[in-house]
Amino acid sequence: MTSTDSAQNAPAKTPAKDPWELPDVSGLIVGVLGGTGDQGRGLAYRFARAGQKVIIGSRAADRARTAADELGLGVEGAENAECARRSDVVIVAVPWEGHGKTLEALREELSGKLVIDCVNPLGFDKQGAYALKPEEGSAAEQAAALLPDSRVTAAFHHLSAVLLQNPDIEEIDTDVMVLGEKRADTDVVQALAARVPGMRGVFAGRLRNAHQVESLVANLISVNRRYKAHAGLRVTDV
């Protein structure tokens, strides 16, 4: 029954810096690996619509280009390796099944890059969705293990691809939990989230606490089924 305010059990380390003072990220090129999937395409669309330069990555360059052309807004398509090489920030939106293999193959291209993992390792059976348990603890920690020279963060887990892709929806009414080891990196991710109207990036801990954020999607799927909704999350009191 540890309450949420049990922070007194750990040393206070909050820097004096205003946590809402975030960098200007408008000039960064955003790559989306797995950008032809629903979630990747939805994120690509929202960032492009917000004025960000976006490159969709796919295993097949032609599929990436087709998806990019469909989105318009200056979005480009490229094979995954080129997408990674040309981007400043790379969102990993591939299916969990191909996650490790895809990242391992891109280690060099992703070196030095800010990587944002948004993969949710889930299984499905007749009772619905459930959390898978990656050996490394989470998809994000797997990415960090496979990409020692990248700046790995995790975010954008709790979004509805349906809402992201619907052009009639102006605002994405949700907070984005951002996890990572370095404040400079999580600040960039939070700033990127804030580019999308209605969306806000909230720092929510280190990568070792990514598993529960990733697998909470199983719960949101239960919410969606019960309430026929596209559920998201807001963090209160911040």
Add this chain to the structure above:
Amino acid sequence: MTSTDSAQNAPAKTPAKDPWELPDVSGLIVGVLGGTGDQGRGLAYRFARAGQKVIIGSRAADRARTAADELGLGVEGAENAECARRSDVVIVAVPWEGHGKTLEALREELSGKLVIDCVNPLGFDKQGAYALKPEEGSAAEQAAALLPDSRVTAAFHHLSAVLLQNPDIEEIDTDVMVLGEKRADTDVVQALAARVPGMRGVFAGRLRNAHQVESLVANLISVNRRYKAHAGLRVTDV
């Protein structure tokens, strides 16, 4: 990158019943095991203030009575076994360390009762809080394993004990994720949450998906440290 609306991967089973049609629970007696701790006391206070009959349970009857007298509002105190026996609904708010032992000893008294586990198994070190991994998967699943004759649910994980206990705060601005196997049981828990002004109970899946809900408290503690807040959660679009 499974998006939150991937419900299509599982068979649709949503009953036609309005998910917000909840039973009248105003006559139920609410017991709080571990009611002398911060979280338990805070919950006892909120339910008593909402007009619910509340019994605080503790290993020591005199400590329970002292806590009950401090709260007023007709709250009673009793040794854990008596608290369980006299209550219709029993909230488990004991420290994780004593969770299994406490419940095992109360198996008979909790037989047939609706049990609401709100325990968050967390560890703390100099980097803050992190999720522990109970052998059964979660505190709630441990409770279900130890209490085969009880109706075990899980809820009330993401609340700030500071806010719950502050009498100047009229509304608790947060949703409560409610997990369980039987709709009749989770409906009661949702109705109970709704007794507290500002609070809303939202069904969020089966007990096998309790671990991420319990351990998300580690993330909320990170939020609290960064933003000097008492963070809670709201589910959007429901």
